[in-house]
Amino acid sequence: MTAIEPNIVPFASAAAASGEPYVTTPVAYDGILLAGFGGPEGQDDVIPFLRNVTRGRGIPDERLEEVSHHYRHFGGVSPINGQNRVLKEALEAELASRGIDLPVYWGNRNWTPYLEEVVVEASQHGHNTLLAFATSAYSSFSSCRQYREDFARVLEETGLGDTVTIDKIRPFYDHPGFVDAFETGVRDAIEGFLAEGVAPADIQILFSTHSIPTADAERSGARDIDWGEGGAYAAQHLAVAEWVMDRVRQSNPAAADVSWELVYQSRSGPASQPWLEPDVCDVIGELGGRGRKAVAVVPVGFMSDHMEVLWDLDTEAAEAAEEAGLRFIRTPTPGISPTFVAGIVDLIQERLQGTPNAERPHVTALPGAFDVCRPGCCENVRAGFKPAAAGIVP
Incomplete structure (x- = not known):
């Protein structure tokens, strides 16, 4: 392995090598x-x-x-x-x-x-x-x-x-081009349920993303920012979901009575290892007891309809909704x-x-969308720090 001196950005362009969080010098990428x-x-x-x-x-x-x-x-x-x-x-x-x-x-x-x-x-x-x-x-x-x-x-x-x-x-995560599909999808889902006669208070929106180990979540994002429980990973998803719901409610006042929460999916670790919860299917199974009659699952953590969307949401979550007697829709990803x-x-x-x-355009007020990642950002506690491009070591 190549020896790496501390406090530099390895494998970076000259403009990014200084370690400044934002690169404000034009770079002639080829x-x-x-x-x-x-x-x-x-x-x-x-x-x-x-x-x-x-x-x-x-x-x-x-x-x-x-x-x-x-x-x-x-x-x-x-x-x-x-x-x-x-x-x-x-x-x-x-x-x-x-x-x-x-x-x-x-x-x-x-x-x-x-x-x-x-x-x-x-x-x-x-x-x-x-x-x-x-x-x-x-x-x-x-x-x-x-x-x-x-x-x-x-x-x-x-x-x-x-x-x-x-x-x-x-x-x-909060660029307008990325979040647009989620806003449109939630708005369309709510309007569709309302047209079917479902009352706003009977509709549940579940913003779903990939679960990760809790230890990784706590270490996600820059270390000098207090992200709260779940680190930057949870904070970013919550901020996007809140923005989407605020926008939808502005365009449709009836959505003010629609409930939402952030859920997780696709857990793959051992049962002994804590991962982010609650699981999307577990929550769907509880919605009938909350008086809900319809659920829209929003794949807010995903860029396109890959396997975790097709299987975990379109198959397993849809089946959970059917078992719970709920109307179900999965809203679109940004795709292309x-x-x-x-x-x-x-x-x-x-x-x-x-x-x-x-x-630079963004829709949330969260800090930390850096061009050059900060020291110790997003540590993997199981494997330790390895050389990484596009960020200050370690």
Whole structure:
């Protein structure tokens, strides 16, 4: 591993290397790195993919097979790769429409095309100053720092650490382009229930996101900010959900009597390890006792309709609602909506132009959507700190 001096930003562009939280100097990036999670594309891919996801944990194939049922249900195909192919095309078209001549390279953490392959490809084409857009909007180890660690690992393992730099677009959980789909979805769901004769007080909105270990949640975000219980991860989701409901209530006064809460899904850790709660299906099972007759589940933690949305919400949560005798709807994710795609390119232009933080669009009042992550941000307590790009060490 390359030795890293403390209090610097490794593998960063010159503008980001100072460690200032916001980069206000224009950077002449020569490539965009679309960094995804990855997913299997056939039955034979499922176990090798899950080995990649759980690498280093010593989980036997027999156990992986037990948890592969949702992939098997869909023919071993995760939709996430197809979604990223389409997103890449949409980003290329939006960049071209604005006269921005930048290639988009797409690479995954856990399946082909791997990040290693595309970073080498970019360098071979002379594109060595990369700006990464990770397909996760919030602050936590799995949604931010793990991508940054992968960038550092790739640059070290390929020997490109002295040639290629990778900066990262800020967390975009409260960017207008990202939240627009959730606002529209909640508004449409409430109006649909009302049209069916459901009283506002009988409607429940559940904003759902991926559960993570409580210890990771508590360490999410910058350490010098008091985020409250659940760290930046919970605070960011709550702030977005509150903003969405405020907007919907402004446009439809009847929504003032509609209840909402933040729930979690897709827990994958051992029962002995605390994870963020409550679980979406557990809450749905309780709604009848609260007098609710309809529930809208809002996948506020997800960028597109990948496996956790199709299985955990469209399948399991829908079944829980049916068992509870509730009307059910799952609202849309941003996907490749024109508003969201335009918002991503707006985020790219922030860094190309060095836009001051005060001029950057956001819908919540939360601090901490940094261009350069702060020391110790989003620690993984099980594995400790590893080299990570786009942030001050450790």
